[in-house]
Amino acid sequence: MTETQVTEQEQIRQRREKLTALREETIAFPTDFRRDTLAAEILAAYESKTKEELEAEPIRVKLGGRVMTRRIMGKASFCHIQDMTGQIQLYVARDNLPEGVYNDQFKKWDIADIVGAEGVLFKTQVGELSVKVDNIRLLTKALRPLPEKFHGIADQEIKYRQRYLDLIMSQESRQTFLMRSKIIAYIRQFLIERQFLEVETPMMHVIPGGASARPFITHHNTLDMDMYLRIAPELYLKRLVVGGFERVFEVNRNFRNEGLSTRHNPEFTMLEFYQAYAEYDELMDLTEDMLRGIATDLCGTTTIVYQEHTYDFEKPFERISIFDSILKYNPDLTAENISTREAAAEVAKKLRLPIKDSYGLGKIQVEIFDATVEHHLINPTFITAYPVEVSPLARRNDKDPHVTDRFEFFIGGREIANGFNELNDPEDQAERFQRQVEDKEAGDHEAMHYDADYIVALEHGLPPTAGEGIGIDRLVMLFTNSPSIRDVLLFPHLRPKA
RNA sequence: GGGUCGUUAGCUCAGUCGGUAGAGCACCGCACUUUUAAUGCGAUGGUCGCGCGUUCGAAUCGCGCACGACCCA
Numbered sequence: 001m002t003e004t005q006v007t008e009q010e011q012i013r014q015r016r017e018k019l020t021a022l023r024e025e026t027i028a029f030p031t032d033f034r035r036d037t038l039a040a041e042i043l044a045a046y047e048s049k050t051k052e053e054l055e056a057e058p059i060r061v062k063l064g065g066r067v068m069t070r071r072i073m074g075k076a077s078f079c080h081i082q083d084m085t086g087q088i089q090l091y092v093a094r095d096n097l098p099e100g101v102y103n104d105q106f107k108k109w110d111i112a113d114i115v116g117a118e119g120v121l122f123k124t125q126v127g128e129l130s131v132k133v134d135n136i137r138l139l140t141k142a143l144r145p146l147p148e149k150f151h152g153i154a155d156q157e158i159k160y161r162q163r164y165l166d167l168i169m170s171q172e173s174r175q176t177f178l179m180r181s182k183i184i185a186y187i188r189q190f191l192i193e194r195q196f197l198e199v200e201t202p203m204m205h206v207i208p209g210g211a212s213a214r215p216f217i218t219h220h221n222t223l224d225m226d227m228y229l230r231i232a233p234e235l236y237l238k239r240l241v242v243g244g245f246e247r248v249f250e251v252n253r254n255f256r257n258e259g260l261s262t263r264h265n266p267e268f269t270m271l272e273f274y275q276a277y278a279e280y281d282e283l284m285d286l287t288e289d290m291l292r293g294i295a296t297d298l299c300g301t302t303t304i305v306y307q308e309h310t311y312d313f314e315k316p317f318e319r320i321s322i323f324d325s326i327l328k329y330n331p332d333l334t335a336e337n338i339s340t341r342e343a344a345a346e347v348a349k350k351l352r353l354p355i356k357d358s359y360g361l362g363k364i365q366v367e368i369f370d371a372t373v374e375h376h377l378i379n380p381t382f383i384t385a386y387p388v389e390v391s392p393l394a395r396r397n398d399k400d401p402h403v404t405d406r407f408e409f410f411i412g413g414r415e416i417a418n419g420f421n422e423l424n425d426p427e428d429q430a431e432r433f434q435r436q437v438e439d440k441e442a443g444d445h446e447a448m449h450y451d452a453d454y455i456v457a458l459e460h461g462l463p464p465t466a467g468e469g470i471g472i473d474r475l476v477m478l479f480t481n482s483p484s485i486r487d488v489l490l491f492p493h494l495r496p497k498a
Numbered sequence: 499g500g501g502u503c504g505u506u507a508g509c510u511c512a513g514u515c516g517g518u519a520g521a522g523c524a525c526c527g528c529a530c531u532u533u534u535a536a537u538g539c540g541a542u543g544g545u546c547g548c549g550c551g552u553u554c555g556a557a558u559c560g561c562g563c564a565c566g567a568c569c570c571a
Contacts, residue, residue, distance in 0.1 A: 009507090009508060009525095009543080010508090010525075010526085010542070010543060011508060011524075011525050011526095011543085012508080014525070014526075015525095069534070069535085069536095070536095071533045071534060071536045071537090072530085072533095072536090073529095073530050073531060073532085073533065073536075073537085074529070074530040074531060075530080075531050076530090076531035076532075076533085077531090077533080078532075078533045078534065078536080079533095079534095080534075089533085089534075091531095091532070091533085093531055093532095094531075095531080110524095110525085111524075111525095122532095124532050124533075124534090125532045125533085126532080126533085126534080128532095128533090128534075130532090144508075145508055145509080145524060145525070146508090146509080146524080147508080147509045147510085147523095147524090148508090148509035148510050148511095148522085148523050148524070149509085149523065149524080149535070150509095150510075150522090150523065150535050151509075151510045151511085151523085152509085152510085153509080153510090154509085154510065154511090155505090155509090155510095155566080155567095156566065156567060157565075157566050157567085158509095160566095262568085484567095494565090494566085495564090495565065495566085
């Protein structure tokens with residue numbers, strides 16, 4: 001006996017013994033079983049049939065699934081099996097099966113085992129559509145028991161670390177990830193219909209760019225150089241627009257070396273898309289259409305409930321500049337209070353915000369916004385006209401050179417999207433990168449690098465373009481009423497198990 | 499980084515004032531051919547998160563650590 005077998009719990013040991021016996025008499029893990037239908041398909045098609053109709057015209061089915069419950073009553077049993085669509089009840093009686101199968105096989109199987117069964121549909125005394133089984137096989141022996149059937153898994157840690165158990169046990173959790181898949185598929189279709197081309201750009205960057213964030217560092221052995229996991233695909237996608245792919249998008253992972261929280265995971269999924277010959281207000285329209293479409297087509301309603309709030313996706317979303325939003329939510333402030341660096345710094349000081357000497361007016365305005373406005377943005381809201389200082393890749397506004405043609409989108413006090421007219425002036429971009437390098441040298445770890453190759457691309461000519469990024473995880477949280485980003489990530493990052 | 503709560507059987511949870519570790523589900527045995535949290539009877543199963551301390555004696559009290567959840571920055 002090995003070390004593990006000695007310490008193994010009794011229940012696992014018993015199952016392992018059954019597997020050993022199984023190996024001796026047959027192929028323990030057969031692969032030749034084929035099913036011809038699924039639990040939910042059967043329920044959808046025959047639920048409405050009466051007991052008599054099912055008896056008059058017997059319907060044969062072959063199903064595979066995991067045994068979730070078992071009620072053994074001597075020579076007959078009921079059990080529910082679960083496949084990817086849901087559960088259906090099997091009626092397994094000794095006299096309906098080939099000689100010996102019931103006593104020598106079926107009764108020795110356990111909850112969690114995976115079986116293949118065939119038989120005819122019937123209605124039980126209380127009217128549950130079930131399968132009267134006349135042939136059943138064990139397909140996969142499960143060596144470990146399932147969590148308690150009634151309460152399921154209460155420990156969040158187990159739900160995250162052993163997601164497969166959560167998926168087996170929780171219909172709600174399966175629903176969330178089904179919805180996630182549908183949302184992403186919807187977005188793909190939505191963009192492809194509008195002539196966007198889906199592309200894949202590098203995950204490993206020599207210069208991390210496209211966002212303000214600390215990157216993960218990795219190392220390429222052959223080239224003997226450090227590389228960075230991407231923090232955003234932006235600069236590559238815009239290179240593609242230079243190349244003539246005038247509408248592109250990518251849905252994929254970004255990596256940011258930051259803390260973990262209910263809203264942050266080190267790797268998260270971002271949609272970025274770029275449309276030449278468009279401006280940012282058109283992307284706001286497109287974003288509204290997309291979100292309204294997800295609500296209508298996938299949720300079946302424009303009224304979205306998230307935690308304690310209800311959102312109406314029917315109405316047009318509010319659009320307000322960051323400057324005006326500060327005044328709106330700080331009635332004691334006037335335009336003068338946030339129009340000069342000196343006055344704004346005074347306001348920030350009263351709010352006890354940490355303001356560094358290197359911060360200009362724009363950065364201070366954004367700090368005030370983050371502290372006093374962001375959490376108020378419960379209803380879907382576009383905040384526009386972000387300062388140039390915090391928007392190193394966005395095009396300067398023609399009328400007000402202090403701000404950019406940019407917006408961010410908020411729901412429930414959370415940032416969901418960020419879009420702007422792309423800065424396609426290579427000389428302006430070079431100056432902005434230079435400014436970022438100065439910030440980095442001054443100690444700002446999140447400041448951008450100077451990407452000379454990207455400047456060369458811009459020098460070849462980026463057509464007038466608007467682009468946007470949407471945080472998919474946060475979007476899925478919204479549409480699945482999930483309080484934590486971990487609830488919408490199949491395998492969220494946790495601290496290593498002790 | 500700070501605060502609050504939690505960690506006891508495979509799972510869900512009790513555990514009184516510090517005095518031999520409890521229940522339900524699961525599992526095992528017996529009975530049971532329309533059950534569905536099946537039922538009835540019986541049995542098995544424990545490094546009480548880890549470490550140190552207080553004490554005649556610690557799941558219980560104290561300190562530290564680990565992990566998790568929530569809130570705050």
